[in-house]
Amino acid sequence: MDGERPAHLVLDCGTGTETYTPLSDQEWAEHRQALAAAQAEAQDRAAEAEAKAAEDKRVRALVDAHPDPLVKLLAQRAGLAP
Amino acid sequence: MPFTAGQRILASYLNAQVSMLQKTVLTSTTASVTFSSIPVYTRLVVFWRVRLSASGPQNILLQVDGDTNADYLWNFVDAINGTAGGSHAGLGTSSIIIGTADGNTANYFASGDLSLDGWANTSGYLTASGTWANFSTLTTDAVGAVGGLFVGVGPHSSFLLKPASGSFVAGSQFSLYGYN
Numbered sequence: 720m721d722g723e724r725p726a727h728l729v730l731d732c733g734t735g736t737e738t739y740t741p742l743s744d745q746e747w748a749e750h751r752q753a754l755a756a757a758q759a760e761a762q763d764r765a766a767e768a769e770a771k772a773a774e775d776k777r778v779r780a781l782v783d784a785h786p787d788p789l790v791k792l793l794a795q796r797a798g799l800a801p
Numbered sequence: 802m803p804f805t806a807g808q809r810i811l812a813s814y815l816n817a818q819v820s821m822l823q824k825t826v827l828t829s830t831t832a833s834v835t836f837s838s839i840p841v842y843t844r845l846v847v848f849w850r851v852r853l854s855a856s857g858p859q860n861i862l863l864q865v866d867g868d869t870n871a872d873y874l875w876n877f878v879d880a881i882n883g884t885a886g887g888s889h890a891g892l893g894t895s896s897i898i899i900g901t902a903d904g905n906t907a908n909y910f911a912s913g914d915l916s917l918d919g920w921a922n923t924s925g926y927l928t929a930s931g932t933w934a935n936f937s938t939l940t941t942d943a944v945g946a947v948g949g950l951f952v953g954v955g956p957h958s959s960f961l962l963k964p965a966s967g968s969f970v971a972g973s974q975f976s977l978y979g980y981n
Binding site: 725726728734735739750757761762 | 822823825827829832836837838840854855856857859967968975977
């Protein structure tokens, strides 16, 4: 994902020219660091969403299995069941 | 200018009030895009369509005249998968957020428009306003609207767009128009 060193692009509206300047070594190091942090953050978010979905599924199964309809009604009011 | 019936219309008449100043489709990964030597127009409008190299969502940032100081403020409302939200920053930030984009999935792009009003004014600060839509998967989307202010007096000459993290990937595109 971070194999290609990006460049800064300047579009000159006067001459119509496009000039690419590769990131400096320091910018490139910072860029890769930021990419790694963003990747880790995205993985955390995905894991969190997965855990929440699993928990929601578990609660719904418990509610569905309960014999008392009042439990389902209360769960619906609380937003825990469809 | 008003036209009369039968009048011969020259291309220059049409171009006088609205001009496309620059457009590009990136062919490689690009950390920032700067429009420079921009002619004096009352208002600029830029259309953007991007995908990022970084996992997202990431903010897309605007800086004017190479100013990286705390001379910007912004305020946006958005809805992510239908859930409303928003954020703002008073004066003290080094850029204006103009939208968000993602990099999770190939073929999924974000796009938006941005107006920069007061570009040529010699008094009054530059105002920015725009909207955007960001799609990162078949089930993940965001839309929003933003307003921002650059505490700098024109005429201005350049502005830069960049993601908060990562780069714009190849295929991202930008076009800039000047309005009088």
